[in-house]
Amino acid sequence: MAVLVLAEHDLGALSPAVARIVAACSALGGPIDVLVAGQNAVAVADQAAMLAGVSRVRTAADIDLTAETLMPLLAALAPDYSHIVAVSGAVGRDVIPRLAAKLDLMPVTDVIAIHGPDRFDRPIHAGNAIETVISNQPRQLLTLRASAFPAPKLAPAGNAPIEAISFTGIAPLAQLLATHRTEGDRPDLATARIVVGGGIALGSAEGFRLIEQLAEKLGAAVGATRAAVDAGYAPNDWQIGQTGKIIAPDLYIAIGISGALQHLAGIQGAKKIIAINTDPAAPLMKLADYRMAGDLFTVVPALIAALG
Amino acid sequence: MNKILVAVKRVVDHNVRIRVRPDGSGVETDNVRLSMNPFDKHAVEAAVQLVEQGDAGEIVVVSIGPAGARDVILTALAMGAHRGVLLETEARLETLTIAKLLAAVVREESPDLVLLGKQAVDDDSNHVGQMLAGLLDWPQATFASDIKIAADGIQVAREVDFGRADYALPLPAIVTADLRLNTPRNAALPMVMKARQKPLAVRPATDFGIDLAPRLTVERVVAPPERSGGRAVTDITELAKIIADAVTEAEIG
Numbered sequence: 238m239a240v241l242v243l244a245e246h247d248l249g250a251l252s253p254a255v256a257r258i259v260a261a262c263s264a265l266g267g268p269i270d271v272l273v274a275g276q277n278a279v280a281v282a283d284q285a286a287m288l289a290g291v292s293r294v295r296t297a298a299d300i301d302l303t304a305e306t307l308m309p310l311l312a313a314l315a316p317d318y319s320h321i322v323a324v325s326g327a328v329g330r331d332v333i334p335r336l337a338a339k340l341d342l343m344p345v346t347d348v349i350a351i352h353g354p355d356r357f358d359r360p361i362h363a364g365n366a367i368e369t370v371i372s373n374q375p376r377q378l379l380t381l382r383a384s385a386f387p388a389p390k391l392a393p394a395g396n397a398p399i400e401a402i403s404f405t406g407i408a409p410l411a412q413l414l415a416t417h418r419t420e421g422d423r424p425d426l427a428t429a430r431i432v433v434g435g436g437i438a439l440g441s442a443e444g445f446r447l448i449e450q451l452a453e454k455l456g457a458a459v460g461a462t463r464a465a466v467d468a469g470y471a472p473n474d475w476q477i478g479q480t481g482k483i484i485a486p487d488l489y490i491a492i493g494i495s496g497a498l499q500h501l502a503g504i505q506g507a508k509k510i511i512a513i514n515t516d517p518a519a520p521l522m523k524l525a526d527y528r529m530a531g532d533l534f535t536v537v538p539a540l541i542a543a544l545g
Numbered sequence: 546m547n548k549i550l551v552a553v554k555r556v557v558d559h560n561v562r563i564r565v566r567p568d569g570s571g572v573e574t575d576n577v578r579l580s581m582n583p584f585d586k587h588a589v590e591a592a593v594q595l596v597e598q599g600d601a602g603e604i605v606v607v608s609i610g611p612a613g614a615r616d617v618i619l620t621a622l623a624m625g626a627h628r629g630v631l632l633e634t635e636a637r638l639e640t641l642t643i644a645k646l647l648a649a650v651v652r653e654e655s656p657d658l659v660l661l662g663k664q665a666v667d668d669d670s671n672h673v674g675q676m677l678a679g680l681l682d683w684p685q686a687t688f689a690s691d692i693k694i695a696a697d698g699i700q701v702a703r704e705v706d707f708g709r710a711d712y713a714l715p716l717p718a719i720v721t722a723d724l725r726l727n728t729p730r731n732a733a734l735p736m737v738m739k740a741r742q743k744p745l746a747v748r749p750a751t752d753f754g755i756d757l758a759p760r761l762t763v764e765r766v767v768a769p770p771e772r773s774g775g776r777a778v779t780d781i782t783e784l785a786k787i788i789a790d791a792v793t794e795a796e797i798g
Contacts, residue, residue: 247707304675304685327705331687334640334672338679343641343760346670361668361766362563366572369764410684410715414700417709427706430795455792463724473690473704473725479666480584480724487795490788498562505769509791511784517777526775529784536781543785 238319239292240269243311243332244285245324249277251284253428254324254383256393259288261386264351265320265377268292271397272314274300274307287393294399297406304332305409311336313404315376319354325380325483326427337378344378345370347483349385363479363502383428384485384506419472421459426475429458432486432507434477437464438493438515438533445470447537448492454544460484462500478503493533496521513537546657546694546716547602549592551626552647553585555610555617556667569765572667581617584662586624586729587722591692592660593625594727600694601658603627607650609643609750611635622740623732629743634750639759640668644676649753651681656717658699663688663721674721684714690725 240262245252255271262269270293271285278298285294300310311321311332321336323329325347337344350358355372357379426432433455435448445465452459461471463478477484479499485506492513494500501520504510512525513536522528529536557563558578566573581589595601606621608614609632618629632646651659664671678685690709691702698715704723714720732740750757778784 245706304678304687308679327688327703330671331675331685334670334675335679335685337641337672338644338676341641343639344672345761346672356764360769362557362572363559363666363669364769365563366565366766367769368766371762371764372760373762374760411686411718412713414711414713416707416711419708431792455788467725472708474706474708479669480664488788488791499559505772510772510775511788511791523774524772527778527784527787528775529778536784539781540785540788543781544789 239267239317240265240320240322241314241318242269242271243321243323243329244271244273244281245326245328246273246275246277246281249280251281252324252326253388253425254326255285256288257383257386257388257428258322258324258381259290260389261351261381262320262322263290265354267319270295272297274310275302282399286397286399287395289389289391289393289395291395291397294397295402296399297402297404300404300406302328303409303411303413304335305411306406307332308335308339309407310404312339315340318376320377320379322379322381325382329380333378333380340376340378342374342376342378343372344380345372346380348379348381363499364505365502382483384483388428419474423452424456424458426458426460426477427482427484429484430486431455431457431488432460432484433457433490433492434460434462434494435465435471435492436462436494437468437470439465439470442470447533451490451537451541454541462494462497491521491525492537494521495519496524546600548654548656549595549601549604550651550654550656550659551585551588551592551604551606551621552659552661552673553589553606553608553617553621554582554662554665555579555608555614556582556665559583559666565766565768569767571763571766579613579616581620582662582665584664584666584722584724587724587726588660588662589621589624589626590727590729591722595692595694596625605630605654605656607632607647609634609638609646615745618745619740620732622743622745623737624730627743629745631745631747632750633747634757636750636757637759638757639761640670640672641676641760642755642757644673644680645755646750646753647673647677648680649755651677658716659719661719661721663723674719678719683717683719685719686712686714687721688723689720690723692720692726
């Protein structure tokens, strides 16, 4: 049997998460097809076709990426596949459970390790416990946390065939009215190698500019705590934690972040953590590989200057 | 709209630092504080606000679990829901089974809107709302940060990976609540007392002819590897060098 990976993409660019989950899916066995649906499907398909390990790219340009329209397409394709896999992002989380109900299957979501075609690890209780589950179902529906799987070492140089699917979609009941994008050309937070995060101690959206300046200096993505987002200092798509984005960068610089349980749940995969905080006893300061106690409004500008 | 159905779950309180049982069989739940899943509180609050604004009539709150799950129904009744239904079971149910049971209740109750938390903070699944929508063939709006009544349904702002997206949904519909949807109220004591007088029906979960057996086998539950603390740095130049070296390392991969 074969694996179908649902591609996430935005504004004509394939999400960097897709390369990671395609590489991870080699542990499932069988050829890997990538499905690219929605606007820009043709341009995105070219990028997907280059990924190592992809047998075939299938496109459905007329189907948009909402759960209601995507689900019938995935259900129609399901008989050809032993595994249907999506990134644990807003699209995958939205559609995979809806598909699972339709196919009467129990999905396994937020997978962080694949032990074989039907045995997976997933975090529970905000990452404070990891469960290993075995599925004896005829077909596996999965979402994978891209941050838990390494980016492939090899540059994409594949040349998989691209085939358009003819599928008459349904007219969705939910209608998109408007989108509000957070501006910026920084790296994708969920897959960034370097992340600078800020907490409530920044004091204002203006104060948060300091985090952005340091991130710009380092070529890093910007993250925020739930408290900082709730206070309106940072947009919602910057939130890191149990209920926001889960990150696993090589370097996480946490500034003015005490380390609430739900924030720590989002950074457990970080390889190196550097914390800057006035309170040396803050939970995150105790976890960090390097910690500097001090007022962030003094430390961070001095740090930016010292970085040259 | 006439009726809103809200689904609530009793979970280990989110302020409790959980303990994994040493034998790998799961997470310790004996003698641990249990309370309503935080996201479900936002769902209940949203329903109560719609009633207060005159946009909805009745709120029915449903929970599935052991007899003790009555507590979270009482919490919702104290917040302003009108009546409760507990589908009682001691069994560990998977999200797919929960969704099927809720679909059975929805077919009986015919609500115009079903509100749920976007995920439960114990299993962190984030499944049930989407599954229920799939079973009923209803439109869904997950991760909602705003709900407004519109002429022919509702308008919902959804939190998505790039920011926010606004959708119009006809009713009936499923909406799952994110944290920024509202600030849930704490029920005052008179409301807590009054909640005990409100109707609360208890029915066995086995009454619906739905197979409750799990599909997945949980082989083991373990604690994640612990991170040990590091070293204090006091000199900015040293900190800058540590960061510069780490950045170089990250870029090499």
